[in-house]
Amino acid sequence: MITEQTTTRIKLLAVLLLGLLAACTSTTVDEFRQGETGIESDESVVILGRRQASDYETRADFVECVGDRMGRGENAINVVPEQEFIDAMFPWFEPRTAPLRTRDLEQLMAEDVVARKMGEFGIRYIVWLDGFTETTDRQGSISCTIGPGGGGCFGFGTWEDDANFDARVWDVGSLTNVGTINTDASGQSYLPALVVPIPLIARVEANACSRLAAQLKQFVIGS
Amino acid sequence: MNKILKTMKVQVGKHARVSVLLVFAAALAGCGVNNVTIEGSFPTPNISKLPLTVAVYYDDALKEFAYMEYSETGSEEFNIESGQSHVQLFNAVLPAMFDQVVEVNQMEEAQAGQVDAVFMPLIEEFQLALPAKTKLDVYEVWIKYNMRLVTPEGDYIADWVLTSYGKTPTETFRSAEAGINEAAVVALRDLASSFSLTFTQVPEVRDWLASL
Numbered sequence: 251m252i253t254e255q256t257t258t259r260i261k262l263l264a265v266l267l268l269g270l271l272a273a274c275t276s277t278t279v280d281e282f283r284q285g286e287t288g289i290e291s292d293e294s295v296v297i298l299g300r301r302q303a304s305d306y307e308t309r310a311d312f313v314e315c316v317g318d319r320m321g322r323g324e325n326a327i328n329v330v331p332e333q334e335f336i337d338a339m340f341p342w343f344e345p346r347t348a349p350l351r352t353r354d355l356e357q358l359m360a361e362d363v364v365a366r367k368m369g370e371f372g373i374r375y376i377v378w379l380d381g382f383t384e385t386t387d388r389q390g391s392i393s394c395t396i397g398p399g400g401g402g403c404f405g406f407g408t409w410e411d412d413a414n415f416d417a418r419v420w421d422v423g424s425l426t427n428v429g430t431i432n433t434d435a436s437g438q439s440y441l442p443a444l445v446v447p448i449p450l451i452a453r454v455e456a457n458a459c460s461r462l463a464a465q466l467k468q469f470v471i472g473s
Numbered sequence: 474m475n476k477i478l479k480t481m482k483v484q485v486g487k488h489a490r491v492s493v494l495l496v497f498a499a500a501l502a503g504c505g506v507n508n509v510t511i512e513g514s515f516p517t518p519n520i521s522k523l524p525l526t527v528a529v530y531y532d533d534a535l536k537e538f539a540y541m542e543y544s545e546t547g548s549e550e551f552n553i554e555s556g557q558s559h560v561q562l563f564n565a566v567l568p569a570m571f572d573q574v575v576e577v578n579q580m581e582e583a584q585a586g587q588v589d590a591v592f593m594p595l596i597e598e599f600q601l602a603l604p605a606k607t608k609l610d611v612y613e614v615w616i617k618y619n620m621r622l623v624t625p626e627g628d629y630i631a632d633w634v635l636t637s638y639g640k641t642p643t644e645t646f647r648s649a650e651a652g653i654n655e656a657a658v659v660a661l662r663d664l665a666s667s668f669s670l671t672f673t674q675v676p677e678v679r680d681w682l683a684s685l
Contacts, residue, residue, distance in 0.1 A: 305609055307642055340516040341666030345659070346638075363519040 275437030275452045277461045281469065285421065285428035288472040293374035294328035295320065295470060296335045297417075300380035301345040308379050312415070312459060316379065319463030325471055330371050339367055356425045373422050375470055381415030381433075383455050392443045403443035411454040412436040417466055429469060433462040506541075506549040509650045511558040513658035515565040518669045523682070526573040528583040528591045528625070531560055540599040545606070551649070553601065555657055563594060566665045570672060583625045589685070590630055593621040597634070601653065604643050612652040613640045614660040620668070622678060631677035637664035 289295070297317045299308030313332050321329040336343045342364055349355040355376070359365050392405030417431040437452025538556035541549055567574045577583045583591045595618065602613035616637045622630040639659030641652055673679060 301640075305611070307611070307640065309642060337516040339519065341518045341520070341662075341669055344662055344666040346663055347666050347670060363521070367519060 275435055275454050275457045277433065277435040277457050279461050279465050280432040281429065281465060282431075283429040283469070285424070285426055286472065287375075287419070287421070287428055287470055289327060289374050289470050292372055294330050294372045295375045295377060296330040296332070296371070296373055297377045297379060298332055298335070298343065298348070300378055302348075302350070303380075306382045307345075308381060308415075312381075312383075312455060313379055315456070315459040316377075316417075316463045316466065319460055320467050320470075325467060327467060327470060328372070330373065335371065335373075338371070339364065352420055352425055352427050355420060355422075359422075359425065368422060375428075376420040376422060377466060378418045378420070379415055380418070381413070383411055383413040383458075386410050386412065390441075392441065392447060394443075402445040403447050404445070405443050407441040407443075408438060410436060410438050411452055413454045413458040415458055415462060417462060419466070419469065431462060431465050431469060433458045433465075435461070506552050507650055509551055509553045509653050511553065511555040511654055511657045511661070513558060513654070513661065515562045515661065515665060517565055518569045518665065520569060520669055522569065523571050523673070525571045525589045525685075526575070526587070527567065527571045528575050528577045528586060528588040529563060529567055530577050530580065530583070530591055530593045531563070532593065532595060535559055535595055538596050538599075540601065542601050542603070551601070551653060553599070553653060553657065555596075555599070555661075558657070558661060559594070559596070562661050562665055566669055567592070570669055580625075580627055586625075588625055590681075591623050591625060591627075593623065595619045595621070601656075603649065604652075610643045611640045612643065612649075612656040613638070614653070614656040616660055616664065618664065622681070630681045631675055633675050633677070635664065635668055635671075637661065637667065639663055 297313050297320070299310060299313040301307040310332065317329040317331065320327050341347055342358060342361070349358050359368070387410045388407070389409070390405060390407040392403055392407050394403040395401055413433070413435045415433045417433075418427060419429045419431070420426070421428045435454045435458035437454045437457075439452045440450040442448055442450075536556045538559065539552060539554045542551040542553065544550040564576075573588075575583075575586055575588065577586065577591070580591065596616060597619050598615075598617035600615040602609075602611075602615075604610055604612060607613070618635045618637070619632070620635055621632050624630060637660045639656045639661070641655035641659060643652060673682060
């Protein structure tokens, strides 16, 4: 005979298991170094999102997330906010005019106004972030009803998120590409609904952000 | 007592009627056209100024420019008013490009003002792509302009076409109106960047500058 206590335990176990499954996000970080790096305390980094692709663009909040994480904690780095930099540099870093290669940056730095602004910000590295998060494998269904006596949902939904971001690091001093860091994070999210939907979301983009920021920080410092 | 009850009934009845009318009005508003007035801030370009005094003439067609987007069933869906944002954009860009800029309401004012040239921007075409129609997760705005530069007497100097493009990704909890506004602001910034950086490369403008 199943007691009420046993039922509660089973429910708790199920929730715990789903919670553990939801936390299952795998992240891979690849680093490719092409040059020596290092940063002084009066120098700063700017992280910019690539927005040249036709069907997607690197979201500003992901760029902000990476910048925030690089700018706090141990060995914090001065990070210039993306929009502040783009506005101050206007019109040189708009989607159509932004340099795509280091050769373009060299030409851009030949402009007095650009070189002066770069100096004012103390920019040592430009980090170009390019990527997006894709949701695939949507399965299951949830139906909700509402009536005079109340309402509720029943069903189960699941999907997979895959975040893939490339970070290219340009040294403004030597006008070269000093390295590339790739982050690939994926995870399964679940949405069981027993009267009330319980979202168990895999924090794929948040994990990609924190791992990429940590790696970028180490890369820039040169350790 | 009966009087009080009667008054209360009348008041409740009034409130109910007002509520029903409000709900009805809201439902009708939901079915009608959505007005979007483009609003944004445009930074001043960091470029070298040309030693010129230029007058700018904003035609009513530009100042009052509005674009209507129709749904797949042919009903009016979005009315996008972008005339004033274009004026705001040119007012931010032109003083960074030329030594002196004056706004004129008539060509005669330009002649009296002893300016080197009169600039007249016009919008030729406006296109909008919504995620619901393109099945892409982005709002897109594409604008085609006709830029004209004439002498204070109205003689031709240059006439060229510029296109601008802006897109913004869809986001949870962001309305279609906000998405359209964002994409239009990106397109306006794109216009400002290409106009300010390519102005001296327009062949007729280059020839005119060389002749000064």
